[in-house]
Amino acid sequence: MQQKSPGKLQQFFHFPEGDGLATDEFIKGLWRENPVLVQVLGMCPTLAVTNSATNAIAMGLATLFVLVMSNVLVSSLRKVIPKQVRIATYILIIATFVTVADYVIQAISLEVHKALGAFIALIVVNCIILGRAEAFASKNTVWKSLMDGLGMGIGFTFALLLLGTVREILGNGTLFGFPFFPDSFQEWVIMILPGGGFFTLAFWLLFFNGMKARKKDNHTEVHPEKESVEEVYV
Amino acid sequence: MKTGNLWFIFINASLINNFVLAYFLGICPFLGVSGKLSTASRMGMAVTFVMLISSMAAYGIHAFLLWVDAPFLQLISYIVVIASTVQLVEMFIKKFSPTLFKALGIFLPLITTNCAILGLALFQTNKGYNFLESFVFALGAGLGFTLALVLMAGLREKLDFAEVPAIAKGTALTLLVAGILSLTFMGFAGLGG
Numbered sequence: 001m002q003q004k005s006p007g008k009l010q011q012f013f014h015f016p017e018g019d020g021l022a023t024d025e026f027i028k029g030l031w032r033e034n035p036v037l038v039q040v041l042g043m044c045p046t047l048a049v050t051n052s053a054t055n056a057i058a059m060g061l062a063t064l065f066v067l068v069m070s071n072v073l074v075s076s077l078r079k080v081i082p083k084q085v086r087i088a089t090y091i092l093i094i095a096t097f098v099t100v101a102d103y104v105i106q107a108i109s110l111e112v113h114k115a116l117g118a119f120i121a122l123i124v125v126n127c128i129i130l131g132r133a134e135a136f137a138s139k140n141t142v143w144k145s146l147m148d149g150l151g152m153g154i155g156f157t158f159a160l161l162l163l164g165t166v167r168e169i170l171g172n173g174t175l176f177g178f179p180f181f182p183d184s185f186q187e188w189v190i191m192i193l194p195g196g197g198f199f200t201l202a203f204w205l206l207f208f209n210g211m212k213a214r215k216k217d218n219h220t221e222v223h224p225e226k227e228s229v230e231e232v233y234v
Numbered sequence: 235m236k237t238g239n240l241w242f243i244f245i246n247a248s249l250i251n252n253f254v255l256a257y258f259l260g261i262c263p264f265l266g267v268s269g270k271l272s273t274a275s276r277m278g279m280a281v282t283f284v285m286l287i288s289s290m291a292a293y294g295i296h297a298f299l300l301w302v303d304a305p306f307l308q309l310i311s312y313i314v315v316i317a318s319t320v321q322l323v324e325m326f327i328k329k330f331s332p333t334l335f336k337a338l339g340i341f342l343p344l345i346t347t348n349c350a351i352l353g354l355a356l357f358q359t360n361k362g363y364n365f366l367e368s369f370v371f372a373l374g375a376g377l378g379f380t381l382a383l384v385l386m387a388g389l390r391e392k393l394d395f396a397e398v399p400a401i402a403k404g405t406a407l408t409l410l411v412a413g414i415l416s417l418t419f420m421g422f423a424g425l426g427g
Contacts, residue, residue, distance in 0.1 A: 040405050043261035044349040088317060091346070095310045103306070118356040121309050125347045127262055193420065194256050198413030202406045209401040 022147040025140075029151030035128045036159035037208050042128040046160060047197040049119050053176050056164025058112045060157025062105060062120060064150070066097045067129050071149035073097075074137040081138075090133040091124070098123045128156060159204075166200050167191045240370045243363075245425055247374030253350045254382040255416040260350030264383060265408055273337050274387035278380025280327065280338065282373070284319050284345055285354055289372035291315045292355035293365055312355045313346075320346045350379055385415060 035041050049059045081089050102120045106113045137145040171191030173181045190196045253259045267277045328335045358368045
């Protein structure tokens, strides 16, 4: 697994000056601080456009673009922006990049643009982006913010894809538009309806919580001696 | 015909296509402020108020941008108007009800990043509503948001006393309840005809 060896990777790509490759900033967004599955941010697009895997990827990539660009710009302007108007400035920066993304998607594929609808414009109010600008990019170097944006963006895309694949396979019987089940499969229509979005996300959260709880249990079982020593003292 | 149309827009925005439960707009405060019934209803009212003002402003801005032929400025100007409206409401509430101001806490400035409000402005532009229709649309959306928030808060107050497995506590449980609520609201689908 990638996230287990940031130290080794950093040693491998040893940069003599500055922060090195800042791989840790990149990796934390993928898993440990995943914006959707751990921080539970940016719920609107997560639930609204994940009724198919293609939509999920398009939305994830658009958010990734806006996140990286706004992180880089906010971080490079962090010493210029006055503290009192910083939030308004961040929102303006984000809105500019979202407008760019909106027009680019429209130029690449009208179909995707139609499927995502107003939700591309709604990237502006995605809490993840403003959250990263305020909590990270306004305090860190440009390179670190770039890595942070990339990590968070890819983590977000990954989470959207988790939801999108499950909902499309169960609700439509297809994956990326190709048939996944034999014809006899009866689609679970509810999965592509709004209710299915809530249920799928709830089940993924349950799954990850369960895994975390199990990991914790294993962890305590690894050191039985320590506990027994304490018991003797008690 | 005219009033029937307005009535349909209202029912559509508040019940059939409820902003929270059908469009997934405004999920952040929906999950965040729905812990207590009293806070939830006041939050709903604040959001409704911001929605009404920003909807009217968005109507004016859209007309102006069409006139100067600069549609690419739409998103930026909408978000600026919403941010200033929220600032106004914040000052108003702080002056007249400091307790409510404290209860809403961080979620008051966060109305700015509430997708429901920007979503409302964008939807009414896309659908080409006139001024009166926009107003009714905003009213319906705001009341629908309040209704969803209050229902959720009532359910969660009861759920506090239930015994739930440890892994399901918190967001996962709230999402499951929201899913069931969303299914319930699908029952309104026939209302609009």
